[in-house]
Amino acid sequence: MALNINNIHKSFEGLQALNNITFSVKEGELFGLIGPDGAGKTTLFRIITTLLLPDRGEVDLFGLDVLKNYKKIRQLVGYMAGRFSLYHDLTVEENLKFYATVFGTTIEKNYDLIKDVYCQIEPFKTRKAGKLSGGMKQKLALSCALIHKPRLLVLDEPTTGVDAVSRTEFWDMLKRLQKKGITILVSTPYMDEASLCNRVGLIQKGNLLSVNKPENIIAEYQRELLSVSSDNLYKLVNDLRNEKDTHSAFLFGQSVHLTRKDRKESVKQVIKYLRDKGHGSIHINVIKPGIEDCFMDLMHKEDEFLLSG
Amino acid sequence: MKRFWGFVLKEFLHIFRDPRTMLILFGMPIVQILLFGYVITNEIKDIKIAILDQSKDPVTIELTNKIISSGFFILDRNIKSMNEVEDVFKEGNVRQVIIFESGFGRKLKREGTANIQLIADASDANTANLVVHYTMAIIDDFVREQNKLTGSPIQFIPEVRMLYNNELKGVYMFIPGIMAMILILVSAMMTSISIVREKELGTMETLLVSPLRPAQIILGKVTPYIALSFINAVTIIIMGNLVFGMPVQGSIILLLAESILYILLGLSLGILISTITKTQQNAMFISLFALMLPTILLSGFIFPIENMPKILQWLSILMPPRWFITIIKNIMLKGTGLMYVWKETLILIVMTSVFLGLSIRKFKIRLE
Incomplete structure (x- = not known):
């Protein structure tokens, strides 16, 4: 195991940020931590990278305890913080050189490792980091985090604020890094990125809801899922949410994904209900759930649990 | 390395x-020096003086009493010879x-005139003046009273000498003050801001890791700030x-060495400020209010410390610029060596x- 996290608790001024978090990451694995803003992802990563102390619980990294061996661990971990941690008044090359020197290495020595990422921004190496686009900043930050050949790469929301094309490219780069034997722990608020990881953990309000392979999470989905569309999408969501037999209704692009409390004759009932509400061109299909549906369902369950408990 | x-x-x-x-x-630094080339006047109170009374007769004793009971002056000591004058001033x-x-x-009785010499330390021009x-004014008052009593006109001829700063230049006072202020501002404010900026930008996270x-x-x-200061x-x-x-009357090496000591003090203050603040703005305000205002108001830079209320005088003991100003004024104007400023240096x-x-x-090795 590369990383073992055991019963981690952390609160800030009475506010519970992490509640009894336990999971582990295998060596060479690409592990995704998925959750909305404020779920506790950054706090957890800061504990793993020795930047914060947990209130309770242990974290063990390559057999080293993060509390006692923080100095050794700081050599082994490459950390890309949520805000990219770049010096905006330094150029691309100066940033990279600085981080290389700080970690006691040079760009040339580890060029191999970062080549794949860095070659895309190298043409702009005399440009100030503050003048780069989001996608380029992200690549530079990744190069900086990689420059000392870390065994574990911890990436805090690397794809937030980055365009869709850059996001896809970034995940391709991560896959290639993984092949070089680097264990990668990545957090993201985008659920669609979950299927790109070997395993994912879903975190919400400081609670870890589920840790599994993406395909297993989908396999565990038990409800019948309907995709509903009509000529007035906004009204459609509200009407469906107000219907008494609706379990959940979420907007997914141009349609609403609907689950029902009662599975009998659901399609007919929904069509009738929507016609009464004045909707036109109604389409309903039974669809296979995606990973996002599963997360929505898990989070919905957790919310209900929290409300009733 | x-x-x-x-x-x-x-x-x-x-x-x-x-x-x-x-x-x-x-x-x-340049703008400040040019700006402060002016003199600000103020009142005096409890100024320490020394008296060299070579005659010790009823007239001098009465005049001495009158001067000391005026409230403006405190008799620090009586000295016995002209040779001691210089030493008394160097002590500061x-x-x-x-x-x-x-x-x-006797001379007054016989000739109707007598001589008094006033020697003032004009390294602080305002105060000396x-x-x-x-x-x-006190002496004039005394003369008038004496005239009333005796009925015969007498006259004192005061001779005034300004030591160390013959031309009474206020700017001699301000340059040490500006130096004290700018050095502490640059070293403390700039370092605290630059450390806190790393926290604000999130780069401190990466540095700590x-x-x-x-x-x-x-x-x-x-x-870098040591070099620049x-x-x-x-x-x-x-x-x-x-x-x-x-002028720089004393050793330039001593002057620079004392400046470096003071710069180091400013830097350590800056680091301290950076450990207790989270934003650049905070760091700046703390530096300005905690360093610049006290430097100007409490260090004796503009307002003589002797004239302050007791509580502020105590407070001024805690102000590093106060000691630095004393040191460099001594070195630059009086040409004194470490012997005379070791106490301030030690402080x-x-x-x-x-x-x-x-x-x-x-300093935190972690984020909290």
Whole structure:
């Protein structure tokens, strides 16, 4: 195991940020931590990278305890913080050189490792980091985090604020890094990125809801899922949410994904209900759930649990 | 070591690329010196004086009593010979020496005139001027009273000498003050801001996760400012000399060494400020309010410490600039050596160690 996290608790001024978090990451694995803003992802990563102390619980990294061996661990971990941690008044090359020197290495020595990422921004190496686009900043930050050949790469929301094309490219780069034997722990608020990881953990309000392979999470989905569309999408969501037999209704692009409390004759009932509400061109299909549906369902369950408990 | 110099290089790049930083670093000293080339007048109170009474007759004793009971002056000591005058001033407490010629009373009775010499320490021009005028007013008053009593007109002829600063230049007072203010501002404010900026931008997170030791991070941050503050100190001394003719009577090496000590003090204060603030703005305000205002108001830079209420006088003991100003005034104007300023120097060393110790204890190897 590369990383073992055991019963981690952390609160800030009475506010519970992490509640009894336990999971582990295998060596060479690409592990995704998925959750909305404020779920506790950054706090957890800061504990793993020795930047914060947990209130309770242990974290063990390559057999080293993060509390006692923080100095050794700081050599082994490459950390890309949520805000990219770049010096905006330094150029691309100066940033990279600085981080290389700080970690006691040079760009040339580890060029191999970062080549794949860095070659895309190298043409702009005399440009100030503050003048780069989001996608380029992200690549530079990744190069900086990689420059000392870390065994574990911890990436805090690397794809937030980055365009869709850059996001896809970034995940391709991560896959290639993984092949070089680097264990990668990545957090993201985008659920669609979950299927790109070997395993994912879903975190919400400081609670870890589920840790599994993406395909297993989908396999565990038990409800019948309907995709509903009509000529007035906004009204459609509200009407469906107000219907008494609706379990959940979420907007997914141009349609609403609907689950029902009662599975009998659901399609007919929904069509009738929507016609009464004045909707036109109604389409309903039974669809296979995606990973996002599963997360929505898990989070919905957790919310209900929290409300009733 | 390579890590450390890499860090220092990066810090220099930050400084040279930010026009505002450059302006504060190099524009401010020059503008301030030119601005403060004016004199501000103020009142005096409890000024320490020494008296050399070569006659010790009823007239001199009565006049001495009158001067001391005026409330403006405190008799620090009686001295016995002219040779002691210089020593008394070099010690720095006494601002004025009053000398009665021998046979003062007798001469007055016989000839109707007698001589008094007033020697003032004019390294603080304002105070010296005021001190002499107040003394002369008291003497005039005394003469008038005597005339009423005896009915025969008598006359004192006061002779005034301004020591150390013959032309009574106020700017001699301000250059040490400006130096004290600018050095502490540059070293404390600029370092605290630059350390806090790393926290604000989130780069501190990455630095902390790196194998750099906290001491390396801090030293790397302050090293460029030591160099730049030193350049500032030299600029101020040179400008003071070229533009206002401010002399350096004492050892220039001692003067620079004391400046470096004071810069180190400022830097340790800056580090301390950076450990207790989270935003650049906060760091700046703390530096301004905690450093600049007290430097101006409480260090004796503009307002003589003797004239302050007791509580503020005690407070001024805690102000590093107060001691630094005393030191450099002594070196620059009186040409005194370390012998005469060792006490102030020791105070600065102790303050530096305390601030440094505190900031090392407060520096966080983690984020909270």
